Amino acid sequence: MAESKGAEQFGPSPELSVGELLDLLSACGRDAVVRLAINPDFPMSHRTGDVVGARDESGRPVVFIREPEETEQFGPLPPDVAVALTWHQPTDPPPRRRRGTRPSGGQ
Template sequence: MTVGDILDLLSACDRDTPVRLAINPFFPMAHRLGAVHNTVDERGRPMVYIAESEEAEQFGPLPPAVAVALTWQEPVEAPRRRRRGATGPNTGQ
């Protein structure tokens, strides 16, 4: 992915919408973005790094719909619940 790709994807979003970074497909969490750093890699090619915020703030688990959209997990439906029998005081009768 390039800077142009990111700009194209973000151009469809409201400019005032907060951005979160989805990390770790095996334990998906949402993090706040921090700095953007332009540099060159070991071969001298331009490279951009997006860092997590200095506070390393984690917002908790990624919403399941986002993890599914990223193909990090399969869509899951809640298991069907069985109807339980009535519970009440045992009168011994």
């Protein structure tokens, strides 16, 4: 399951079937909470709501996962999840320097 530390992306295609989603979810713990990752430019984590079956414009069956009426945003997506989703590039923290020192060339 994709978790905050060492997240990895699941799913090979942009449109998953219910069977593919069930296969992917079967690799996750049954007690794991499901959240939606929204907006690659400013990735946030959201709660999921009802599941509704319908048909698209060509008549194919489609399943929609609704955002709850009382929308709850859990804050920014963990950086490693955004990297696993290929929304962000991996980054390293800036190098730290000892307190009281100046970078070379400073006055």
